[in-house]
Amino acid sequence: MTALLLFGIGLLAGVLGALLGLGGGIFLVPLLTLVFHLPIRIAVGTSLVGVIATSAGVAAFAPRGRGGDVSLALRLEMATAAGALGGGLLAGAFNSRVLHVLFASVAFASALYTFYKGRRRQPGAALEPLFPQDYRPRNWTVGLLAAGLAGMVSGLLGVGGGFIKVPIMYALMDIPLGVATATSNFMVGITAAASVFVYYGRGDIYPMVVVPTTVGVFLGAVLAVYALGRMRAAWVREALVGLLILLGAYMLVTSLSH
């Protein structure tokens, strides 16, 4: 029963993580700590393996042309990694309440800008394609700066940062939403891989927790790949905006209880 529950949680995280380009860690950590009362380090270690499984599932099963833009991912990842390093070093300087309010502010700002970007489209214009072939990234300087800032927020808050990377690519750099989520899935895999060995070396990864969860996450990601082919960009955008608002609200409430 416990293994099935872990599998189910993994499946849910895999579907949502792959659809929205978030990796799934943002769902796994709270669920594992709340439902199974696991220590936070074990939950984070499990979620890091889960995020890599989401990234792998998308890369392995995405139809041609939907696996994400590797060149764009590596360029942005370089800025994100540098920011994450700075954020990790600065994390000790802020108290928990400030970090929670910062997380909420970033989530609300990302939601607002993504919403505004969707509304800016002409009414009656052709349906927004998720994976057009002829896009060209714009605003590289702003995009790289924002990616560095996203990395800093990730490092400060200890999260993968997919929830900031997708709005940056979509709203700031004019990357189509489908390409942005697939590219973000590639990037969060790299970010998670950079930390997973530290958790492995510390002995914070427990196969009894990781195996059922990861199998669920992988299957969820594969399901999401097939679902994404039948979805409209507007649905993905609205789901992303809704989730960002929920996350921001949760963080604000948590900051008040500290």
Next chain:
Amino acid sequence: MTAKFETPEEAPAKRLEGRLQKVSLVVSLAGLGLMGFGLIDILVSGDSFALPGFPVVALQRLVFFKPASSTGLALASAGILLLGLLPTMRVLLALWLYVHTRDLLSTLFGTVVLLELLLSIHFGR
């Protein structure tokens, strides 16, 4: 009738995507398979499914084939490691293709990301 041609810029990107897909498929299925067999072996050998269970086998122990407390635990740990190495393999593959196509800027970015990953593996030992 319009013929569809690949521009020189498109061809390497498509080649890279195809290779990344194959590597991701093979490595993730192998990793998940090892993890699954490992868990089954742990349960068959008499351990009950109680969380959190035992932690993974240490990296040095796995790499140098030193005996672990159980075969199942060693198999599951190897599967987790294999899956954990996948993003590094994907960056390496991308880098290899960028070097071959003499895309210097992408090679530079890929090298920096690869160095970051290798450093994290070093610190994780």
